[in-house]
Structures are given as C-alpha cells and as structure tokens.
Amino acid sequence: MRDKPQVQSLNTQLISRLRAALDVHRVHTASADIDLYKRDASNIEGRAGVVCFPLTTAEVQSVVSICAEFQQPFVARGSGTGLSGGATPLDGAVVISTAKMNRLISVDPVHRLAWIEPGMLNLDLTREVTHLGLHFAPDPSSQQSCTIGGNVANNSGGPHCLADGVTSSHILACEVVLSDGSVVMLGGEDPEPDGLDLRGAFIGSEGMFGITTKICVRLMQNYQAVSTILMDFTSVQAGAETVSSIIAWGMVPAALEMMDQLCLEAVEAYIQAGLPTDAAAALLVEVSGLPHAVTDDTERISEIGRAYGARTIRIAQDEAERALLWKGRKTAFGAIARIKPNYYLHDTVVPRRKLNEVLQEVYRIAQRHDLLVLNVFHAGDGNLHPLLIFDKRDPGIMERVHAAGEEIVRVSVEAGGVLSGEHGIGLEKRDFMPLMFGPHDLHAQASMRVAFDPLGIANPFKVLPSPSQCGDAHDMGEDMWV
Amino acid sequence: MGIDLSNFAESIGGVDHGPLWIAGQQTRTPAPSQLRLVAAPAGIVDLQPDEMTVVCGAGTPIIELRTELAKVGQYVNLPDGLTGPGTVGGALAEGRSDIYRLGRGPVRDTLLQVRYVNHDGQVVTAGGPTVKNVSGFDLSRLLIGSRGQLGYFGETILRTRPLPQSSRWFVMSEASQTVVEKILRVIYRPASVLWDGHKVWFCIEGNPKDCAAMIQRISVELPVITEISGPPDLSLYLHRQSVPPRLLGDVVQENARSDSHKIIVEAGVGIVHHQVPPESTPIEKGVTILHRRILEQFNPTGRLNPGIEILASAPSL
Numbered sequence: 001m002r003d004k005p006q007v008q009s010l011n012t013q014l015i016s017r018l019r020a021a022l023d024v025h026r027v028h029t030a031s032a033d034i035d036l037y038k039r040d041a042s043n044i045e046g047r048a049g050v051v052c053f054p055l056t057t058a059e060v061q062s063v064v065s066i067c068a069e070f071q072q073p074f075v076a077r078g079s080g081t082g083l084s085g086g087a088t089p090l091d092g093a094v095v096i097s098t099a100k101m102n103r104l105i106s107v108d109p110v111h112r113l114a115w116i117e118p119g120m121l122n123l124d125l126t127r128e129v130t131h132l133g134l135h136f137a138p139d140p141s142s143q144q145s146c147t148i149g150g151n152v153a154n155n156s157g158g159p160h161c162l163a164d165g166v167t168s169s170h171i172l173a174c175e176v177v178l179s180d181g182s183v184v185m186l187g188g189e190d191p192e193p194d195g196l197d198l199r200g201a202f203i204g205s206e207g208m209f210g211i212t213t214k215i216c217v218r219l220m221q222n223y224q225a226v227s228t229i230l231m232d233f234t235s236v237q238a239g240a241e242t243v244s245s246i247i248a249w250g251m252v253p254a255a256l257e258m259m260d261q262l263c264l265e266a267v268e269a270y271i272q273a274g275l276p277t278d279a280a281a282a283l284l285v286e287v288s289g290l291p292h293a294v295t296d297d298t299e300r301i302s303e304i305g306r307a308y309g310a311r312t313i314r315i316a317q318d319e320a321e322r323a324l325l326w327k328g329r330k331t332a333f334g335a336i337a338r339i340k341p342n343y344y345l346h347d348t349v350v351p352r353r354k355l356n357e358v359l360q361e362v363y364r365i366a367q368r369h370d371l372l373v374l375n376v377f378h379a380g381d382g383n384l385h386p387l388l389i390f391d392k393r394d395p396g397i398m399e400r401v402h403a404a405g406e407e408i409v410r411v412s413v414e415a416g417g418v419l420s421g422e423h424g425i426g427l428e429k430r431d432f433m434p435l436m437f438g439p440h441d442l443h444a445q446a447s448m449r450v451a452f453d454p455l456g457i458a459n460p461f462k463v464l465p466s467p468s469q470c471g472d473a474h475d476m477g478e479d480m481w482v
Numbered sequence: 483m484g485i486d487l488s489n490f491a492e493s494i495g496g497v498d499h500g501p502l503w504i505a506g507q508q509t510r511t512p513a514p515s516q517l518r519l520v521a522a523p524a525g526i527v528d529l530q531p532d533e534m535t536v537v538c539g540a541g542t543p544i545i546e547l548r549t550e551l552a553k554v555g556q557y558v559n560l561p562d563g564l565t566g567p568g569t570v571g572g573a574l575a576e577g578r579s580d581i582y583r584l585g586r587g588p589v590r591d592t593l594l595q596v597r598y599v600n601h602d603g604q605v606v607t608a609g610g611p612t613v614k615n616v617s618g619f620d621l622s623r624l625l626i627g628s629r630g631q632l633g634y635f636g637e638t639i640l641r642t643r644p645l646p647q648s649s650r651w652f653v654m655s656e657a658s659q660t661v662v663e664k665i666l667r668v669i670y671r672p673a674s675v676l677w678d679g680h681k682v683w684f685c686i687e688g689n690p691k692d693c694a695a696m697i698q699r700i701s702v703e704l705p706v707i708t709e710i711s712g713p714p715d716l717s718l719y720l721h722r723q724s725v726p727p728r729l730l731g732d733v734v735q736e737n738a739r740s741d742s743h744k745i746i747v748e749a750g751v752g753i754v755h756h757q758v759p760p761e762s763t764p765i766e767k768g769v770t771i772l773h774r775r776i777l778e779q780f781n782p783t784g785r786l787n788p789g790i791e792i793l794a795s796a797p798s799l
Contacts, residue, residue, distance in 0.1 A: 110663050111727040111750055155616045166614065168623070169591050184768030189726035190752045192578065194765055195773055195793045196632075197590055200623025204616050221671055248532035250555045250644035290670055290692035349612040351533055381614040418610035419617040429617075436617055441607045444600065445619045447779035451772060463618060 014070045015050055018094070021062035026053040026100075037077065037095045041142075043344070044085035044427050048075075049092030053100050057175060057183060057213040060096060064211065065181030067094055073457045076211040078119060078147030081140075082154060083345060084426030086206045090461055096211060098149050104128050105214065112219040113172060113189060118149025118212050125217070134219040137164040140422070141330055152212055155204030157422035159255040159329065160286075162380040164220060166422065168203045175214035176202060179453040189216060201448060206424050207459035209452035223254075223288035227298040228316040228325055231305040232279035236260060239281035240355035242308040243379045246285070247352060249304065251297050255286040256380025257329055260359075263336075263374040263387075267328045270335035275328055276312060283379065284329055332376040333387070340372065340389040344401050348412035349421040352382045361411045362386045369404040383421035384412065410435065425463045433465050485523050485539055487597060487605050487636040493520045494634060496603045501785045504634045506541055506572040509563025511629070514789065522571050522636055526550055534613060534642045535594065540571030540635035556642040559592045564720060571635040577627025578722070581713055584750045585673030585687060590626045592640050598625065598633035601781050611639050624776070630787035632780040646687035649673065651712050652697070656705040657682040659731040662749050668700055675749040676714060679734040682749070683714055719746055719755035724763070727752040765793050 019027045028034055028051040037048040049072075054060045067074045074094040077087045089095050102119035109132040116125060122143040126135045139158035140146055146156070152174060157166040164170075173187035187199030202209050233239040239258055246253065259267065259275075259282050268275040276282060283305070287297040302313050316322035336343055350358045359375060366373035366388065377385040386408055390397050409419060413435045420429060433442060446464055450456075494502065504520055505513040513519055523539035526547065530536070531554040538547060544560050544567040551557055560573040561580030574596075579588045595609035609615065609622035625632055654661065662677050665684055670692075674685040686693050701707055725733060730747045733754055737745050743757045754760065773793055777784075 108728055110666055155620065157614060157616075161614075165587070165591060166616075168620065169587065178768070182768050182771075184772065185766060186769075189728070190724040191583065191588065191727075192722075192724035192753065193769075194724075194763060195627075195769060196776060197577070197623050197627055198769065198772055200590055200620055200626070203623075204620045208619075224670060244532040247534060252534075252644065290688060290696070292691035292695065293689035296689060296691075349610075349614050351530075351612060353530070353532055378614070382612055383614050416611060418612050418615040421612070421614040422616055424616050425618060433618060436610070437607060440600070440604045442618075444606045444608065444621055444780075448619050448621060448624065448776070451775040451779050454775070 011070060014066060014072060017066045018050060018052055018063060021066060022052060022054060022059055026055075034095070037080070037089065037097075040077075040080045040082040040085060040087040042083050042085045042088065042426070042428060044088050046088040046090045047092050048089040048095045051095040051097060053097050055100055057177065060098075060177045060211055060213050061181050061183055063094070063096055064177050064179065067457055068180050068455055071455070071457065073460050075459045076149070076153065076207045078150035078153075079121070079145050081142040081146040082150060082426065083347070083423045084420070084428040086154065086424050086426035086459070086462055088427060098147065098211070098213070101213065102147070107132065109134065112221070113216055114219055115214060115216050116148060118152070118215060119147050122146050122148055122151060129219055133222045135222055136217055137161065137170050137220045138167045141333070148215055148217065149212055152203050152215060153205065153207050154422070154424040157378070157383070159257055159378060162256055162378065163252045163254045168200060170218045171199065171203055171215060172218055173216035174199060174202055174212040176210040176212050178210040179455045179458045183213075187216070202452070204424070205452070206426060206463050208449055208462060210458055225291040225294040226254075226286065226288040226322070227294050228322040229285045229298060229301060230275075230282060230314040230325055231285070231310040232276040232282040232312055233308070233310055234280050236281045236359050237356040238308045238310075239283055240359070240379070242283060242305050242310070243355065244352050245304045245308065246301055247380070249300065251287070251300065253285050253297070253301070253380060254288040255284070256378070257284040258282070258375070258377055258379035259284070259329070259332065260375040262372065263332055263376045266335040266339055266374065267332050269338055271324070271327055271331060273324045273328045279311065284325060329376065336374065336387060336389050340391050342390050342392045344388045344390075344405060346384070346386045346388070346405055346408050347420050347423040348384050348409055348417055350382045350384060350412050350415045350417035352379075354415040354417070355379060355382060358384065358411055358415050358417070362408055365404050365407045365411070369400040371400060371404055378421070381421065382417065406432075427462055430463055431465050433463070484537070484597070485527055485637040487523065487599065490520070490523055490636050491599045491603050491605050494599045494603050497601060497783050497785065499603070501788045503787055504571070504575075504630045506569030507543065507563070507566060509566040509568035510572050510576050517788070520634065522569070522634060524569070529554070531556060535611070535639055536642055537637065537639050538570060540569065540574070540638055542570045544568055544570060544573060551642055552645065555645050557645050558640050558642050559586050559589060561589065570638055570640070574626050574635060574638065575628065575630050581674045581676060581716070581748060582685070583753070584675060584748065585671055585685070586643070590623055593622050593626055593638060594641055595639040596622050596625060596635050597637040598635050600633045601783065601786055605636065606633065609639075613641055629790045629792060631777060631790055631792055632786070634786065646673075648690040648693045649685060649687045650693055650697075651683060651685050651710045652707045653681055653683045653710050654705055654707050655681055659734075661704060664704060666750050668703060669696060672750075674713065676746050677730070677734065677749045678744065678746045679738045683710070685713065714746065716746060716755055718757050719744075721756040721759045723754040723756060723760040725752050725754060730754070769793070
C-alpha cells in the first residue's frame, strides 16, 4: 500500500521530535487524517500541520516545549464543537488534541469536587457522579459531545446556568501547560489561594494562555424537586415582558428559555411534543430546588404569565413529559434541517428589558436580507441565538448571511449588550471586538495574553484584533476565511 | 448611563505623577501616611431590579448599596471590612468572601464590568454590562483581589441577587467531624457551616416552609439543634487562612491538640479564621513568575499602591 500524501509545510525535524516525544501512532500528518481538524463546528476553515494526541501532562509538556523551541504555533482542541473558530488551526499550526485525556481522576462527594482530565465529556461527568446525588452545572447544548477542557477554554454556559452561573463559577483549579512548556497550577481546592485570580483569568482565554491538563470542578447537589412550565403568547413582546417580570419579582429560575413561532413549527414537526405552533413565542421555564419553593414559584410564574396574556400554561406532569419538552428545546438545531440544509448560529447578549426591541430588529434585518431567521435562546439571561437558515448553494447567499450577522451583532451591542454570551470570540467575532472595547481596553487584554504567553504561540490570532496582538508570532494563513 | 471618570483619572495622572494610594473607608487596609491618596467616585447611578444589576461608583459605601437594594428585595454579595462595611471598591480589591460563601458564592462572581484607571491614568473597561458575557479575556476576574496593584476601580456594574425569604442560624453542641460532614451531605445547599471543634453553627436560607421542613427532617438524624439569632462573633478572628476543605478536620484536630489559639473554620469552603496570624502557605514558582509578568504589564513602575505584597510568601526567583 502506498503512503498517504504528507503535509510538507511543517519542519520535518519538528515532526520527528514530536514522534519521539509521543509515539508514531499518536502524531498524525497524513492529509486525510489532519483534514478533519481544519476547523471546529464553525464554518471557518484553516489548516492543521500535524495533529498530536498526548495522554499525560508530561506529554503535553513535551509537545508544547518542542513547539516553543521551533517557534511553532499550537492549538489545543477538545471535541471541536466550538462555534467561533477558536479551535481552527491557522497557517499549519500543531493541533494538540486532549480527546484521549478523558479520565475522571477522583471525586470528593462530601466537599463536592472532582479532579478530571480535560478531554472528559461534559455529560459523562454528570453521569459519573449522579449516583452520589451530584451534577456538573454547566450544560451547553453540545454537552453530549463537548469536553470540559473546551468548556474551560470558552467559559461555556447552557440553559441551566441562569441560576448557578457559567463554567467559571464551577472550576476551582486548572493545571496548565504554558507556552514555554512549564506546568503551573492555577487556583486550588482551597477557596482563596494567595495572590491574583489566575484561575479566573485563564478560564475563557480560548486556548491563548496555555493548555489545561487537569481540572478541579465544583459539583452541585441535585435538586429535590423540579417543575417545568411551557407558556405560549400571541406576541414576542408579551413573552419578553414575562421574562423581565419573573426576574423583577425576585425569582431566578433554573432555566428560562424562549422559542419563536418558526422554531416552534420546526420542532413540533420534528418531535411531535404538542407544542403551540400558532403562538408567536413560547417560554420554557424550569424551577428546581426544595419542594415548597418549587410549588410557590410555579404558581407565581404561572400568575405572571397569565398577567401578560399567556394563552396556555402547561406544567409537565411527569419526568417523561418534562424530558419531551426539553427534547424540543435541545433538538431545535436538528429540527431546522427540515426547512433548510444550512444554518449560521449567532450568539449575543442584550439587557433583558431590551429583548423584544432587539428581536424585532433581528426580524427586520433578516427580512431586509431575504433570509429566514428563527430564535431559540436563553431569555433569562438575555442570551440571544438568532439562527439564520439557508441553502448555501443559492448564489450570493453567504454574503447576505454574513451581512445580516454583522448587523445583528451591531444591534445587540448598541442596545447595551455584548458580543458573545457563551460561544466566545475566536476568529468569528475577533474583528467586532472594537465595537465593545476601545484601544486601551484591548491593550489591557493583550497585556494579559503577553503575561501568560510571551512567545505568542498559543493559538495566535484569535480573540484580539491585529493591532492588539503584539505578542503573536505568525501571519494568518491564506487558506482561511473569516 | 455612566460615571464621568475624567476627574478621577486626572487625580491619578500618568506615570510621571509618582506613587499613590487608593483609599476608601480604610476598613480593610489602612492607607500609609506618606503617600498621596486618591478616592474613587461614589454613588449609585443605575439600579435595574429586572436586570439584577446595579451600576455604582467604586467609592460607594456598601451600607448605602445594601439599603437601596433591600428596597427592591435584592442584595449584593460584598462582605464587610474588618472595622466596618467599607466601600464597594475595597471589597472587590480585597476579593475575600464572607462566611456565606458556601451558599452565596465567592465575591469574584459579583463583578460584571469595571471601568478602572490604569497606571498611566487611562480609563480602561473590563468585562461587560450583562449577566452573561464571554467577550474577550476575563480581565475583571484578574482585577478582583488585586489590591489596587493593577488599576484603581472607578465605576462598577454588579450582579445582584434576590434577598432570601428566610435566613435561619442554628447551633449544635456535638461537633465531631462526622456530624459536620453529615450536615454538608443532608442539608440542601446550606448558606454557611462554621465549626470550631466544639460547636457547629449552620445557616439555611430559602423558602420558610422548606427551611422548617428541613430542620424537622435533620433533627431526627442529628444531635440537639438550637436556633440562634445569627452567626458566632468573629470579631476577634482577624486573620484567615485558605486550605482545601478536606483538610479542615486535621486543622481543627491539630489546633485542639496544640491548644495555641482559637480557630473557627468554614466547613465545605476551606477558610480558617484565626485569632493570631497563621503560617503562610508556600507559593509555587510558576505562580510567582506569572504574577511578576502581570505586574510588569499592568503596574510597570510600581506606582499603584506600593508596598502591597500580593503574594505574601512567594519564593525568590
């Protein structure tokens, strides 16, 4: 059998060093293999030069040290479910996959913490500790396939982060390999390690500060009671006002999600859950905790919904019905394939009181660009996810999709919101950063990067627009697009 | 709606304006007499109950913030200083949580956005105004607990929370490690569990009917429980130490054996409150290097709060 074609762009000496540090089977260079790693779950493509699969911290350290010696950029990668191009390798970078570092190392059920390796899947952790009455709170929609290392890199959220916070609130410590190959523990099991919160600074750094190789996570006690409520409205405005009123009343539900009409139609056609397809919007609200609080909050939320004109209020009667309602929410992206073959998912956050105003503008933007948009999002924390759906074979469609996307981002920031609530900046929104931050702000963020990665080889050219990236080492490859 | 920070920035000035010190109410750290003092703007400028956010100057007294938030049934998770509540900026710059950390979370989760003045007198924004945000690096987390060494807080946007409907403290005279661990296991998300080896105090918060039912249930499983009006007096415990919570049993036992001084620990968290200064914990070399690099970037001339040692026991490099 003939050898597969090899990528020639990387120094052969570097590749032999990597093979010596790991073994030949865990250093992939064949085009057919490394082509799978040219992008994450976004549409942004780059090019990997070589893909390594270390098994231990020492092996990650070796790979990174070799990259440092050769001044070779590297990109850490978990499952590649990111949506902003954060794990897209540029210019033939070395991809360091942590997918094989997926062990649960230890669990302390009394103090509710666990040590894990970064390649452990989010949902696998919760499955491993369910018998102890515990769970890991961040639950991105990709939780069946995303890794916790990736959650750390992106400071990921999820529907149930409204009450308990996003990933940063659930990580106690990260063992990190810095770009010079040194290993450092950021944070710790103890609550207030001396000095600056380096752990907090590292979380959400999108692979640009180093690679985490062990993580100490905080686990949450499972709730004792839960109530899942579906309310539908004849206007998006009524749904949005209900959201604000619930929060203003002093309740923080576990989850507070909204779906608009097009989304309801698509999901109902997909799973037949009895969703109200003639409604303009529906709210999926979940309250959890102790029984009396759950009962009282369910009644109060229902009253608020009625006050804002909810047509029907459906409370899941059992676990099967609850699971069905959540299946509707979590399979929305699969459902849209019945309408159009392609989608572009956006992620911005706006103040809750601006939800309706911004959503109406999103509809106008889509109409102007002759696109279909459906909305399914975390209304409780104002985290919008406009989903532009299209057929990329239509001539000129991608230009319209990108133009509409840019307008959605601008409208969100102008409304007092932010660029991203949970997907991160990566390459996708890097050039939008000046919409939110001035030169001094970006310089301060670049200073953080320089402190952690003075060599500028950890996932360069992401997050910060070019003038801020004095530490980055190489130009962007010609074969990627943003 | 934001605070005009130009006067504050001007008072700090550029790198040629010499060393200085930010002072609030000095309830946490006294200001040195020989340095020029600056004060951050004070006052609440925007309170949005339906956003659960409040915008205020870093010099705002915490007591004022608590009073205004209580009117809308909310609170902000900022602890008192040693000699009084102090200011918002002081609590954030110190970054230490209070005894309710187990249930309410750490102080660092309170700050959403800060506009601060850097070492060169420029106004910088870190974080974002919404309750959820991953736009760029988390500079605001780095600033919390930096004790004024990375910049001086001017305007803050803070996350607020609903006031608990009910907050009840209890004490138990039997206080073995087994009992403490049982409390941590059987009580649903306790707000605080304190332990000195002789007694254990705990706080439960939430719906009044749930609190009553929980106490009824655990009374069957645990020794005699007595309700009290509030937490034990910690005013003599002026020093703190941070240890992994799984080691607290050893810390309490060792302290009882040596009988040197009294301690109270935050079970499930890992804070040890001492009456005398504890031994410092060794710092990893890599952590020290990162601190040095960050200070070189953010406070290159060392003019902001000189003399503060962020790493008390760092190894020499």
